[in-house]
Every structure is written in structure tokens, then in C-alpha cells.
Amino acid sequence: MDNEDKTIDLINNLKDIPAMPNIIVKILKLLHSETAGASEMAAVIKCEQALCTKLLSIINSAYYGFGKQITSVNMAISLLGIKKTKNVVITVAMSPLLSFQGAKSLWRHSILTAVGCEYIAEKYNLLNSDDAFVMGFLHDIGKVVLNLIDAERYQAFMSSQLHPDKNIQDERLKFDTDHSSTGSLLALRWQLPDVIKDVIRYHHYPLKAKNFLGPAVVNIVNTLVQDNFTDDWYDKELARMINLNIEDVQEVRNVIIERGEALMKELS
Ligand SMILES: [Fe+2]
Numbered sequence: 001m002d003n004e005d006k007t008i009d010l011i012n013n014l015k016d017i018p019a020m021p022n023i024i025v026k027i028l029k030l031l032h033s034e035t036a037g038a039s040e041m042a043a044v045i046k047c048e049q050a051l052c053t054k055l056l057s058i059i060n061s062a063y064y065g066f067g068k069q070i071t072s073v074n075m076a077i078s079l080l081g082i083k084k085t086k087n088v089v090i091t092v093a094m095s096p097l098l099s100f101q102g103a104k105s106l107w108r109h110s111i112l113t114a115v116g117c118e119y120i121a122e123k124y125n126l127l128n129s130d131d132a133f134v135m136g137f138l139h140d141i142g143k144v145v146l147n148l149i150d151a152e153r154y155q156a157f158m159s160s161q162l163h164p165d166k167n168i169q170d171e172r173l174k175f176d177t178d179h180s181s182t183g184s185l186l187a188l189r190w191q192l193p194d195v196i197k198d199v200i201r202y203h204h205y206p207l208k209a210k211n212f213l214g215p216a217v218v219n220i221v222n223t224l225v226q227d228n229f230t231d232d233w234y235d236k237e238l239a240r241m242i243n244l245n246i247e248d249v250q251e252v253r254n255v256i257i258e259r260g261e262a263l264m265k266e267l268s
Pocket residue numbers: 139140164179203204
């Protein structure tokens with residue numbers, strides 16, 4: 001039995017495989033239909049009271065900095081645009097899944113990676129920054145599955161201080177699978193777009209991906225936002241391959257963390 005089969009086996013033995021939150025299913029479906037626009041999106045969001053409140057508080061936060069009070073969902077969508085609103089919905093709806101008990105650090109890490117990918121994609125003109133945000137936010141979704149397989153052992157494992165690309169090898173040794181494999185299966189079940197699936201699968205091995213730009217951006221940001229990041233963790237060769245030329249890595253890291261904290265403040 002190869003490793004991929006073990007992952008399928010482990011997932012099949014789980015009683016509760018996490019479902020994609022219903023609101024995200026609805027929004028993604030809506031975005032696929034050609035006729036849907038801002039008003040249809042507003043109608044879907046307005047059905048969820050808690051989501052509306054959160055959405056407005058995030059859009060009024062320092063993170064977006066619109067400088068005027070936004071008081072309705074319609075106004076929020078017209079200012080943010082459909083794609084960014086979708087990202088806020090994904091972030092709000094998916095946050096409970098990523099902040100399972102004892103592992104608030106995964107939620108924090110996912111937000112920081114999302115914000116970092118968005119920032120770097122835009123500043124260095126590498127990728128669509130809205131797509132980059134979701135790539136960063138969902139890249140480690142497979143960790144949720146590993147936590148379901150063995151919460152106690154996995155939460156102890158998550159406190160590892162190793163470089164993330166080494167850590168995943170250790171994970172495979174200890175759990176017979178790793179979060180890129182479990183995440184890929186989840187992404188398949190959730191029918192996530194191919195660009196997101198590729199990031200989930202290849203963010204620790206970006207050069208194995210056919211189109212490695214997304215996985216490479218996530219790989220670099222994933223390292224950059226680690227608490228114990230040091231300059232030698234920054235993969236200069238990978239950065240060169242995607243034409244990413246960061247002069248002052250620590251300065252960029254500080255901006256990402258500051259922006260991430262501003263977003264987290266509104267989300268929590
Ligand atoms: Fe990862």
C-alpha cells in the first residue's frame with residue numbers, strides 16, 4: 001500500500017469528515033453562474049445574520065481602511081467587489097474549522113499566510129491578489145483532518161519548531177500521511193478550484209507542481225510568517241525562480257504581521 005492509499009484509508013475511517021460550510025457552497029455556486037452579480041450575492045449573505053454583522057465589522061476595520069462608515073451589505077459589496085467579499089465570507093465561515101480546540105495557532109497561521117500571500121502577490125505583481133488570499137488561507141486545511149485522526153498526538157506535534165518543509169517529512173513518518181495529502185483529498189471532496197488544490201498539495205514541494213507559481217508564493221510566505229523565522233529560512237533560489245525580489249525580508253514580514261493582526265482583531 002503506498003502513502004496515498006494510506007491517506008484514503010485513514011480518511012475513510014473517520015466518522016465525521018468536515019463539510020464545506022454551506023454559505024461557501026452557495027457563494028461559490030453563485031460565482032460560477034454567469035448571470036449572478038452583487039445583488040444576488042448580497043441576498044445570500046443577508047440570510048446569515050451573524051455573517052452580516054462580522055462582514056460589516058471587518059469591512060469597517062483598519063485592515064480595509066475605507067475611512068467611512070459602511071452600514072449595509074450592498075454598500076460593502078460595491079466597495080469591496082465580489083471577489084474580495086467572497087474572501088471575507090470564506091474567512092469568516094471557515095474560521096471555526098481552523099481554530100479547533102487547542103490549536104488556535106493554525107487559525108492564526110492561516111490568516112497570516114493569507115494576508116502575506118495577498119500582500120506579496122500585489123506588491124510584486126505575481127498573482128491575482130484575491131486568489132492569493134484564499135490560497136494562503138486554505139493551504140494547511142489538511143491539518144484539520146490530521147487533528148481529527150488523532151487530536152492529542154497531532155496537537156503536540158504542531159508545536160514543532162522545525163522548518164515547515166522539514167516538518168512535513170517528520171509528519172509523514174509519525175502519522176503515515178501528511179497534511180498535503182489529507183488536504184488534497186479534502187479539496188477534491190469540496191471541489192475546490194484547481195489553483196487552490198495545487199497549493200494545498202504542493203506548497204511544501206512547489207517544484208513538483210505543473211504550475212508552481214501559487215505553491216511557490218505560499219511556500220515562501222508560509223516560512224516568512226513562522227514565529228521562529230530567521231533570514232536563512234527564506235528560500236532565495238525559489239524566490240529567484242518566480243521573480244520575487246524582496247530587498248528587506250524582515251521589513252516585509254513586519255508589514256504582513258501587522259496587517260494580519262489588524263484582520264484577526266476583527267475576526268475574533
Ligand atoms: Fe503546510
